[in-house]
Amino acid sequence: MTDSWANPAPDPPATSGADLLLELTGPGLRAGLTEALRKAVRTGRLAPGTRLPSSRSLAADLGVARNTVANSYAELIAEGWLTARQGSGTRVARRAAPRRVAPAAPGTGSTPSRPTYGLVPGSPNLAEFPRTQWLAAARRALTAAPHDAFGYGDAPGRAELRVALADYLPRARGVYASPDRVVICSGFHHGLTLIARVLRARRVRAVAVESYGFGVYRDALTGAGLRTPPLYVDEQGARTDDLARLPGVGAVLVTPAHQYPTGVALGPDRRLAAVDWARATGGLILEDDYDGEFRYDRQPVGALQGLDPERVVYFGTASKSLAPGLRLAWMVLPEELVPEVVAAKGQVDWASGLEQLTLAEFISSGAYDRHLRAMRLRYRRRRDQLVAALAQRAPGVRVTGLAAGLQVVVELPRGTERSVVAAAARQGLEVTGMAQFRYEVADSGWRLPEQDALVVNYAAPPESAWAGALDALCRVMP
């Protein structure tokens, strides 16, 4: 770009106020004028180099005070929209030609036709979020909050919430906890990412994962540079006794209370094998206790973490017990790991201080226990209805993994999974086949048994949609 100001081309007369066609909008005359001028420059209506009328003349055209125009010009000059040079008046600034912008890649979440019913796993019943009780807790929390609750928080999270969890978790989940071992995170995925970074910094190269699971979490581990060799899952959960045979594995990610998504509980021997392995090798057990609160036929199975709090990272979350939209989860860490996780979190808090105080108040007031009790009854009733309906209308299928959690496994005859999922979709019912969770490792020569099945979330549908969803499910059963 040549500096055309140094040697200006012959000057066309200044644009008049009427030519500018300025529409004055927005609050305040001057703000409106400024924004109108910006827009005119941005859209090209006022081309680079165009000389603007003097502030006196534009003010007269527009019927406003001269100062209004002069201040507006000054602001736009400060921002780089206009330039003023002695003897040359006020002009639209020249800039290099804009680069041609590539069109945005398509597919940022287009959902062509929403299904009528959804039984896809992952979410609790959002319609049952306890709005009134939550707002009451928020009011109490906001009223009592110290000023520093509004400041940059410390990386471990609000002390009030860590104290409430250190009281709740031992009582409800058999977790060995103290507030200084608890670190708050914005969902399990965030926590797992932090641990992955810590493991990588400790030169761990691989984290064993269950052969059935949620791919996003494996991706979080591989994204941190970790390999993810699979541990076979059978009716006793992950075969943790195989850990010793996996080379270079420094940690193992498991879902002991209710394997995701097969629904089996990790057997006692497998629990001991995992702890023995961790103690013998210095390895870590990453315990994802995503829905440990929901167990229907007896008391919840306590967390594995209690067996050795120095070898287990316990992950809990409000995503299933309350709502994923809160983006609140927690880790209970081995003591030696706390400083590294805090450092990985970047020394600042990530979750809203107010939201943390609200959850702390919600837990310590007993509202959390009450909500869980109520949801346990509702989810259990749903599960019983699902089992009864399938027994009656599709007696050929077997339902497993139903002692706990928000979903069951509906086993299908061999070779029918894909066609059932497709048939359901045609009827407006969204369901997930087990294939989505099967983790085949390409280079291992290692094959999972191919039990055709659906993973059915009976918890999520709102009450109004439940009967219809259940009916639709029964209708597509082979």
Added chain:
Amino acid sequence: MTDSWANPAPDPPATSGADLLLELTGPGLRAGLTEALRKAVRTGRLAPGTRLPSSRSLAADLGVARNTVANSYAELIAEGWLTARQGSGTRVARRAAPRRVAPAAPGTGSTPSRPTYGLVPGSPNLAEFPRTQWLAAARRALTAAPHDAFGYGDAPGRAELRVALADYLPRARGVYASPDRVVICSGFHHGLTLIARVLRARRVRAVAVESYGFGVYRDALTGAGLRTPPLYVDEQGARTDDLARLPGVGAVLVTPAHQYPTGVALGPDRRLAAVDWARATGGLILEDDYDGEFRYDRQPVGALQGLDPERVVYFGTASKSLAPGLRLAWMVLPEELVPEVVAAKGQVDWASGLEQLTLAEFISSGAYDRHLRAMRLRYRRRRDQLVAALAQRAPGVRVTGLAAGLQVVVELPRGTERSVVAAAARQGLEVTGMAQFRYEVADSGWRLPEQDALVVNYAAPPESAWAGALDALCRVMP
């Protein structure tokens, strides 16, 4: 570990219920028994291998129903605390010896003696958080929220908040915005980390930064594998005309409205030079508009982003305008960048859906504008009091950077900065010297002018501490 179960050692008699010294605590008899047994095992009171009394005998000792004990044993067996083998009764499970745990590294945030007054930059006045209005907005948001507000959100953030910002930002900050360009993040640091990852994936190798600034943000860039060559800052802000001379630079991080911490505004020519560079090279400008709303002597200087929305990533935040504790910030992105940033965010939302809806409601109801107007008046009065007090009691110092923001620069005589900071600390006043913000690059042979100065945050102290803080500041002036 040898399998001592296969060939048991001669058996001592089973422990009696009285010997167990179980204290039954907690809600529910069985839960209390279970937790008491867990605790006894954990603390070593019940050693591995110890044989427990039969459920019948323990029930009799404790005066509870036999089923209570049997269920408790069953639960602890499922969790791996106890084992049961035919003919051998119920025993405490054997496990490998625990590994000795290294003591946690010290220094996880010990603050020996809290200063009486603090004028450290970074925070707005937390005591002025509009609790009542925020709660009112939360109530309206919670009442009106669709169920999906409680679900896993989409990575860009809640649409309601993106729409509110796309209305507010053009009006208040001259930003060119539409909801589909806005991405919500958990603070500026989070947003910067996402952009750094996108730049790195685009094979950018360096991001130029201002020669004065906040080290944590440079660390975020270097942590993503980017070099951070400095751009000199003078009284017109960053010397963006030097960008073309920096090899391999694909982006530049600037604070145009109010350079942090020197307080100068980026001059019009520097704005144009930055945009010209970005257009000519395909580079990106990262505009950190951290306190753009606070300008006292005239209208705020609009955002640089308006000059070329396809070359500028605009960052705004609630951290200065409302409270850092909300952990809510926003980016307005070039259209082509949106999919990459959404992917870097990991396809899920990070911030609470409710908190986002509350802020959306707070903005669109006009409460945000009202709060900003009120705070502008209060901060301006504070600034005027600071300037007047220094003029009277320390006429030798010069105050700069005072047209905007939450802090000023108090220039000190050469060679006095360290002693002034130390003297203040002895009097219980925490202040920050300019040296903390100076970015010297070791291998560049490149030296900043050494203006001794303090960066004084007059906004943060609560009303009750302001007079004392101001007096203490004046007393330590040389």
